[in-house]
Amino acid sequence: MLLVTVLAEMVKEYTVVLAAVVEHLFSQAPSPRRIRLPILQSLPFHNSNSSQPLFHPL
Template identity: 50%
Template sequence: MILVAIVAELMEEYMAFLTRVLEHVFNDAPFPRRVRFLILRNLPFASSSHRPPLRRASS
């Protein structure tokens, strides 16, 4: 049971690290802003401070 808890903790830390890396990659990626927003918004463990604001197109 202790081993399961250790593995779960390691997986949580790994997912948080992977999310930070993906946030960095997708913030600099040459995708349209809306695509970047959708990708970053759906990352698990994503911090709200790194999420780009949703902007509406001016008419």
């Protein structure tokens, strides 16, 4: 059970980092806004005005 909990936390953190990377890539991409905005809004943990750091110190 402990392994499942640790794995779930790792997947959660990975998803947050991956969503932030994809959001950064698409926000800087030279694509039409009508295509870019739905992609950005469909990301999990979407927060366009996030002031929190991406990585937390241990």
